[in-house]
Amino acid sequence: MTDILTALNLVFTVDVLVTIIVASLLGMTIGAIPGLTAVMGVALLIPITFFMDPVPAISAIAALAAMAIFAGDIPGALVRIPGTPASAAYVGDAYAMTKQGHPERALGLSMVSACVGGIIGVILLMVAAPLLAKFATNFSSVEYFWLALLGLSCAAIIATASPIKGVLSLLFGLWVATIGIDEVAGQPRFTFGSIELMGGVSFIPAMIGMFALPEIIRNITKTNAPSEPPKMGPVFAGLGSAILKRKKNLIRGGLFGSVVGALPGAGADIAAWVSYAIAKRTSTEPEKFGTGHDEGIIEAGAANNGALSGAWVPTLVFGIPGDSITAIVIGVLYLKGLEPGPIIFIKTPELVYAIFIAFLLANLLLIPFGWIVIRLSRHLLRVPPSYFLPIVLACCIVGSFAINNTAFGVGIMIVFGIIGWLFDENGIPVAPAILGIVLGNTLEFNFVTSMLKSDGNPMILVERPIGLALAFCVLAVWIIPLLKKRKSSRTEQSS
Amino acid sequence: MKISDRAIGILAILGGFAIIYGTLEFRSIPGQQFGSAFFPTILGVVAICAGIAQLIVAERTTLIQFADWMKGPLVFRGLSVVVASFIWLLASDFLGFILSTTLLIFGLSLAAGGKVHIAALVGLGMTSVLYIIFGSILRVPLPHGFIENILL
Numbered sequence: 001m002t003d004i005l006t007a008l009n010l011v012f013t014v015d016v017l018v019t020i021i022v023a024s025l026l027g028m029t030i031g032a033i034p035g036l037t038a039v040m041g042v043a044l045l046i047p048i049t050f051f052m053d054p055v056p057a058i059s060a061i062a063a064l065a066a067m068a069i070f071a072g073d074i075p076g077a078l079v080r081i082p083g084t085p086a087s088a089a090y091v092g093d094a095y096a097m098t099k100q101g102h103p104e105r106a107l108g109l110s111m112v113s114a115c116v117g118g119i120i121g122v123i124l125l126m127v128a129a130p131l132l133a134k135f136a137t138n139f140s141s142v143e144y145f146w147l148a149l150l151g152l153s154c155a156a157i158i159a160t161a162s163p164i165k166g167v168l169s170l171l172f173g174l175w176v177a178t179i180g181i182d183e184v185a186g187q188p189r190f191t192f193g194s195i196e197l198m199g200g201v202s203f204i205p206a207m208i209g210m211f212a213l214p215e216i217i218r219n220i221t222k223t224n225a226p227s228e229p230p231k232m233g234p235v236f237a238g239l240g241s242a243i244l245k246r247k248k249n250l251i252r253g254g255l256f257g258s259v260v261g262a263l264p265g266a267g268a269d270i271a272a273w274v275s276y277a278i279a280k281r282t283s284t285e286p287e288k289f290g291t292g293h294d295e296g297i298i299e300a301g302a303a304n305n306g307a308l309s310g311a312w313v314p315t316l317v318f319g320i321p322g323d324s325i326t327a328i329v330i331g332v333l334y335l336k337g338l339e340p341g342p343i344i345f346i347k348t349p350e351l352v353y354a355i356f357i358a359f360l361l362a363n364l365l366l367i368p369f370g371w372i373v374i375r376l377s378r379h380l381l382r383v384p385p386s387y388f389l390p391i392v393l394a395c396c397i398v399g400s401f402a403i404n405n406t407a408f409g410v411g412i413m414i415v416f417g418i419i420g421w422l423f424d425e426n427g428i429p430v431a432p433a434i435l436g437i438v439l440g441n442t443l444e445f446n447f448v449t450s451m452l453k454s455d456g457n458p459m460i461l462v463e464r465p466i467g468l469a470l471a472f473c474v475l476a477v478w479i480i481p482l483l484k485k486r487k488s489s490r491t492e493q494s495s
Numbered sequence: 496m497k498i499s500d501r502a503i504g505i506l507a508i509l510g511g512f513a514i515i516y517g518t519l520e521f522r523s524i525p526g527q528q529f530g531s532a533f534f535p536t537i538l539g540v541v542a543i544c545a546g547i548a549q550l551i552v553a554e555r556t557t558l559i560q561f562a563d564w565m566k567g568p569l570v571f572r573g574l575s576v577v578v579a580s581f582i583w584l585l586a587s588d589f590l591g592f593i594l595s596t597t598l599l600i601f602g603l604s605l606a607a608g609g610k611v612h613i614a615a616l617v618g619l620g621m622t623s624v625l626y627i628i629f630g631s632i633l634r635v636p637l638p639h640g641f642i643e644n645i646l647l
Contacts, residue, residue: 051633164552167545168507171538175514178535187521187531190514213576220607221564221573386607387614390600391621393576397583398596398625402635407584414580425496425562426503444534456528 007353010055011361019056020063020358024365027064028373031071033388038068038086038268039324040215043208044392046328047399050204054336054351059358061332062312065325066362069268069304070114070370074377077106078230086268086304089276089296096292104233104374105242109294110301111235111370112243113250117302118363120254121261121309125316126356128262132317133345141453142461144318144341145446146470148439151320153477154263156432163481165428172419173436174443176201184448196408203331205400205412207434211324212396213417214424220389235374242294249279249299257303261310261322268304268311268323275303305366309359316340316352319442324431327438497560500553507546514539575606591640592630596622 010016023045030041041064049057072087077094087094090110097106139147152174156166179190180200191197243250256278257271279299280289289296311322312329319340321327333340338348345352400413420430454460462468498506518532518539564570579599587595597618604614629635 048628048633164545164549165503168503168542168549171507171542171545172510174538175510175535175542178538182521182531185522185524185527185531189521189531189535190517213580217573217576220576220603221569223564223569384609386604386609387617389607390579390603391617393580393603394596394600394621394625397580397599398592398629398635398637401637402629402633405636407587407638410580410584414577414584417580418577422496422498426498428503448529448533451529451533 003349004353006350007357010350010354011059011357015053016056016059016358019052019060020361020365023060023064024067024362024369027067028071028369030064031068032074032373032377033383037211037215038065038072039328040212040392041065041068042325042328043204043211044395044399046204046208046332047402049332050335050403054333054338055354055358057332057336058329058355059362061325061329062355062359063362063365065308066114066118066305066359066366067369069308070111070301070366071373073110073114073301074107074373077103077110078377086272086307088269089272089300089304092290093293093296096290097294097297098230100292101230102233102292103230104235105238105294106292106297107232107370107374107377108235108239109242109297111366111374112239113253113298113301114305114370115363115366116250117254117257117304117306118309118366119360120251120302121258121306122356122359122363124255124258124262124306125309125312125359129313129317129352130345132313133342136317136342137346139318139342139466140464141446141449142464142467143470145443145450145461146467146474147314147318147320148443148446150470150474150477151314151318152432152435152439152443153474155435156429157477157481161429162427165426166432169423169428169430170432170436173433173438174440176206176433176437177440178444196406201437202403202409202412203437204403205409206416206437207328207331208396208400209413209416209418210420210423210430210434212392213413214421214430216389216393216396217421218424219385222385232374232378235371243298246295246298249295250302252278253299253302254306257306258310260303261307262313263322268307271307271310272300272304276300305363309363312355312359316344316355317342321435321438324434327431327435330438496562496565497556499556499558499560501550501555502558504546504549504553507549508543509546511539511542511544511546514542572606575603579603579606587638587640589640590638591643592637593622593626593642593646594640595638596625 026045027041031038042061045060045064049060052060069086073094076087076091077098080091080095094106094110097103152170156170157163179197181188181198188198253275256275260271260274261268276296276299279295280286283289283295285293311326314320314322315326315329319330321330330340338344338351396413397410400409401407403409423430423433450460462471514535518535521530521532523530564573579602583595583599600621601614601618604617605611626637630637
């Protein structure tokens, strides 16, 4: 109880509340601009959080991400361009509603669904995280090795269209993580004689480059003329009865999204797509999906924000990111001297509760801020890309510079930006590379420690029951896609 | 710019060998079974295996295919992002943050089809905002040039 009161004191200060409000407005703006994603918004925020205390820093990330994911629905509903990939699942229905003359209905439904889904996710986070953390205190280097490998495997294999390309992206990230002085042996690795590289590749400029630069290039080379957004009616009219009618979809979407989000490597995009499919499959009117029907919007809208909160469960408990945003969060926690994992629940429980409260607050703020941004959305969509994209690039540059106060960070950002763009063009996912950079040292440290403990006997990795169970999970992640592919190719041959 | 999947496989194999080659010069620690080369060597081996797998599953396609926008004048817009960033990297040290960033936003806005007066206003306005946030409030030692010398 004392911890909760301390946490309340930590969150309800002017600094933190102002930070949450500013981050929320920034998230709303970024999400509402087509092409700018929540991940990119978080990446741009990191250089500023670098100078903050842990609670406002993490609160700002949570608020920005929640707002950006919801605001991504706005351009999707108004001009059929999803603001973030997580909004793409139900963009057809939302846009159809707009064409029928009810854009405010589409956006109102997604706003309330995002709020409820987010709150369900936070409740899951509050209940599951401390319980799992208690369990995880018994973990040794073996379990941490398997957990890191499980998270990386999920990101590389399950969450990508081409598992081999996912693995290649992951290997690139893991290799980047080895650059710099090996702390155990004092041996410089892959530094190519550069003194700057001795400290390793700074994670933040690399991440800003890989996420933001390809998006800037992609958007600046588009030729589509901006479409005129439609006029908006009152947002809350008839919203309550529509939501009550679909409460089953709302709760199921929130719960499902939270659970999917808690799986390492999955994320809001997958949660939204799968939830939309579930809504369609269980609906009594599946033929109406895609024609401006509300079930898909409510269920998938709740799922994507639920997933956002759920992704923090493995992040805080095991130090394994649930998605790209929480991969960035892990980097921030390390920068703040806080090692994510069960110990954080024992050493600084007030901080964990403060994160929970900040999350809850961010999701509650979705309604008033969402309403404001819906009213302003017509103007936001009119901002020409020729002006905001150079601003985003300037933010990337100054953000990369600010991490180590050297232009070397800007160089890293540009190089990784070009690599990220090449990855993007060739269907190689960027997220596994980022996770590889973040978790590379954890994976190597726990693997080498386990091998040293056992004098090189690899059986140590499967001697303990939890380690063995996790090993089976990793094996399943690697084998199931192969079996599925084999089955589908057999079906193709026989047909 | 789409590189053929086979070429990606070959690049992965070469990358794997390069990683292993790079580890050969790592010194081992006496009495220590697993040194600095241990983990990168595993990565190299897995990269070679993944590259071979990619070669097996890849279909035969043209080595490099350019996207439609890369074949027309839009390619200059795409390039301008990278070129402008590099120019900032090289010039900010002597031009200073304010001038180099204003020029970056202004130039890129024009390259992307913006109007001169709006681009100039956006460039000056946003640079000032960024300078106030990072340079003044967060006290980041941003590159100092002659404009900063006059103003500060």
